[in-house]
Amino acid sequence: MLNGYRTVFETSLFSNWTSLISLAFLGIGLGVTFGWITGRFRPKEKGGCALAFMALWSLAWVGASTWWVGSNLKTAWVYTSALRNGRCGIAEGVVRVLRQQPAGGHAAGDRVRIGDREFEVNYYRSTLAYNQTIAHGGALTDGTRARVHYLDGAILKVEIFR
Numbered sequence: 001m002l003n004g005y006r007t008v009f010e011t012s013l014f015s016n017w018t019s020l021i022s023l024a025f026l027g028i029g030l031g032v033t034f035g036w037i038t039g040r041f042r043p044k045e046k047g048g049c050a051l052a053f054m055a056l057w058s059l060a061w062v063g064a065s066t067w068w069v070g071s072n073l074k075t076a077w078v079y080t081s082a083l084r085n086g087r088c089g090i091a092e093g094v095v096r097v098l099r100q101q102p103a104g105g106h107a108a109g110d111r112v113r114i115g116d117r118e119f120e121v122n123y124y125r126s127t128l129a130y131n132q133t134i135a136h137g138g139a140l141t142d143g144t145r146a147r148v149h150y151l152d153g154a155i156l157k158v159e160i161f162r
Contacts, residue, residue, distance in 0.1 A: 026065035103135035129154035
């Protein structure tokens with residue numbers, strides 16, 4: 001705890017399970033593709049349509065999953081190096097909640113103002129940045145004194161005054 005602030009969120013490669021989920025999707029794709037190639041998941045029909053479908057499915061699934069993993073690695077690098085090197089903005093002050101996202105989603109995320117900056121926090125967005133809305137136990141509630149580190153609107157670190 002520094003100057004009365006306690007860190008409640010700091011971005012990393014494994015924030016919000018996003019990178020682990022993308023790795024799981026890649027693993028599923030590679031596993032099914034490997035099973036198909038080795039004959040474990042071969043369709044009963046030996047026709048060209050089944051073969052073409054599996055080849056296209058494997059290419060699409062593994063390609064998209066690989067892109068997702070790569071995107072998460074790049075984003076994690078950008079976010080953590082910005083925090084480490086002090087290349088992110090800092091907003092500090094009392095949180096004012098302008099809009100709250102319902103627990104079930106189907107609406108825009110929480111809109112909060114900290115100091116002179118506004119941020120949107122969306123629980124249903126897959127991101128390495130802070131995404132805990134008030135309805136899901138988020139720390140940025142009305143009247144809370146907070147300091148956030150941000151980059152391009154994404155909250156990288158949340159500190160609460162205690």
